[in-house]
Amino acid sequence: MQAAGYIRVSHEEQVEGHSLEAQTHSIRSFCDSRGWNLVHIYTDAGRSARSGSRRPDFEQMLRDARAGHFDVLVVDKLDRFYRNLRGCLTTLDELGSCDVSFVSVRENLDFSTSWGKLILTVLGMLAEIYIDNLSAETRKGKLQRAREGLYNGSIPLGYCKGNCSSCTDPNGKDYCSYYGDSDRGDGQVVVPHPVESVAVCLAFQWYTTGDYSDGAIAERLNAYEHSLADGTVVHFRTKGRPGRFPPGRFTKDSVRHLLQHIFYTGVVPYYGKNKQGRKRKRNQALSVFPGRHEALITPQDFKKAQSLRQRLSRRSRNDRGKPNVHPLSGLLICDTCGRRMRATTVGTGHRYYRDTSRIEHLGDCDQPTLEAEEIESQVIEFLRSLSFHLPSDWREQVIKITMPVEQRAAMEDGKQEVQARLQRATNLYLQGHITYEQFLAEKHRAQVVGANLRPARIDDIMAVGQVLEDFDQHWKRAKEPLKQNGLLRVALAGVRVQRYELTAVQPTLAAYPLVRLCRSGSDGRGPIFK
Secondary structure (H helix, E strand, O other): OEEEEEEEOOOHHHOOOOHHHHHHHHHHHHHHHHOOEEEEEEEEOOOOOOOOOOOHHHHHHHHHHHOOOOOEEEEOOHHHHOOOHHHHHHHHHHHHHOOOEEEEOOOOEEOOOHHHHHHHHHHHHHHHHHHHHHHHHHHHHHHHHHHOOOOOOOOOOOEEOOOHHHOOOOOOOOOOOOOOOOOOOOOOOOEEOOOHHHHHHHHHHHHOOOOOOHHHHHHHHHHOEEEOOOOOEEEOOOOOEOOOEOOOOOOHHHHHHHHOOHHHHOEEEEOOEOOOOOEOOOOOOOEEEEOOOOOOOOHHHHHHHHHHHHHHOOOOEOOOOOEOOOOOOOOEEEOOOOOEEEEEEOOOOOEEEEEHHHHOOOOOOOOOOEEHHHHHHHHHHHHHHHHHHOOOOHHHHHHHHHOOHHHHHHHHHHHHHHHHHHHHHHHHHHOOOOOHHHHHHHHHHHHHHHHHHOOHHHHHHHHHHHHHHOHHHHHHHOOOHHHHHHHHHHHEEEEEEEOOEEEEEEEOOOOHHHHHHHHHOOOOOOOOOO
8 A cells, every 4th residue: 555644733833843743753653553655745834724725735645646646645633634524525535536545543543434434524523613613712812912912923024022042033043133142021022123123114214205116125125234233244134934934035025014014003903804704904904902012113104104005006106116196196187077187297307187088088078288387386376275274273173173072071081091190100110119111011001092082083184284284384395296296185185177277176084174164264364265
C-alpha cells in the first residue's frame, strides 16, 4: 500500500510549536505498524479547515489522488482533515471515486466500511458543532479584548510586544537596537517598535502631502536608510507573517493596508463578521474602543489620509505619481445636463473645464468649455462672502441649533466630571499612590471620554467653521491644486454652473448649518443671498 499523510495546524502561533511534529510522528508510526510505504506528507501550516478556506497542500493532495499517486490517505485526527461535515463527506466521496481509502489514527477507524461511514458522519457532525461553538466563543473573546483596549490577531507593523530580553519578533534580531535589552512592556499592551514606527509615521507624512501614491511611498520606504543608535544602517521592511513568509520589501498593497489602519491612532477596532460570515473590510469596523497602546498618528492626520484616498480613488496620476487634480475637480456640475465637468490642461498650460457629455459624446449639451481661472474665482469669491457674513458667535449658535437643551446640559455635566476625574488622577500621582504609566492611562481615558461628549457631527461643523472664519489665509497656504481641491471640498459638495454663471451651490452636510447662519444675517451685516 502506498500511503500519504496530511497534517495541519489552524493558527499561526502553532506553527513553531510541536503540533505538526506530533501529527507527523503519529502518521509515520501508524504506517510502519501496517507495513505501508509512506510516500509523502502534505502540510498546511496556519490554515483553517472550514469549508471555503484555501489550503494549497490539501488541494495538491486531491490532485495527486486523482493521478493515482497513493492508495490510502492517513490523518492523525479527523478535525485536522475537515471541520465541516458537508465538505468532509464530499471530499471523502471524491477520494473513494479515486480508489483511495481514508484512515484516522486517533479515532482508529477505517472509513471505507459501512460502519466506518456511519461513525464518520457522527464524528463530522460533532466536529462541526465544536467549531461553531469555538467560533462564537472566539468572537466573544475578541470583542472583550477590544473593549479592554488590547489588540486581536497579528501585531501591526509599527508595534511589538516589548519583550526585548526574550524577543521573538520577526524584526528583532539584527534590526532593532533594543534587541536583548530589558523589557519595555508586559507583553500584553503593544509598544512602538523603534524602527517600524518611524516607517509608519513617514508613510503617513508623505501620503498626506498628496504628492505620492501608494507605489511611490513603497519605493521611498524601501530606499530609505535608517540609522540605529549604534550607527548601524538598516532598510525598512515589512513584518512578514510567521510561518508563511519572512519580512521583506514594501509593496503598493502593503502601503495601502498600512495607511488604512485606524489602530495607529491609539484605538482598537473590532470588525466581527458580516452576514456572509466574512471579516469586515478595513474601513467597516463594527466598533472602535480606546486602546491602551501609544498612538503613532493623530486622528486628524488619519482622517486627512482617508479623505485624500477617497478623493483620489478615481483620479489619474501623471508620470511622477502625482494626481491630476484641479481646484474644482469633482465639484463642478453642468446645470443643463446634470453631468460633472472635467478639468483639462492643454499644451500651453491653460486650464479648462469641459462638459462630460461633450468629451464622451453622451448627448447634445450647449455648455461651452469654461476657462478654469474665471469660474474658480467666482467660487472662491462665494466662500469669501460666507467668511464675511459668518456671525462672531457662530460657535455658540451652532451648538444651540444642533443640540437640544437637555443634551447641552448633559454635555456640560460630562465635561465637569471628566475634569474632576483628571484632577483626581493628578492628585493621586503627585501623592505617589499611582505610577506615571497609570496616570497617563487614566489621562488618555479621560481625554477619550471628553472627546466623545460632543457629537462627531458638531466637531465636523466646528472644523468647517474654522476654515470659513479665516478662508483667505487657508487659501493662500493651499498653493497646490490638490490642496485647494481638498479645501473647497470641506465646505462644498457641488457647484452648478450655466455657462459662466453659478446657478446653485450645494454645501456639505457639515457646512449647511453655517450657511444657514450666514443667510440669517445675525451679525447685522445682512444676508448673502437675495
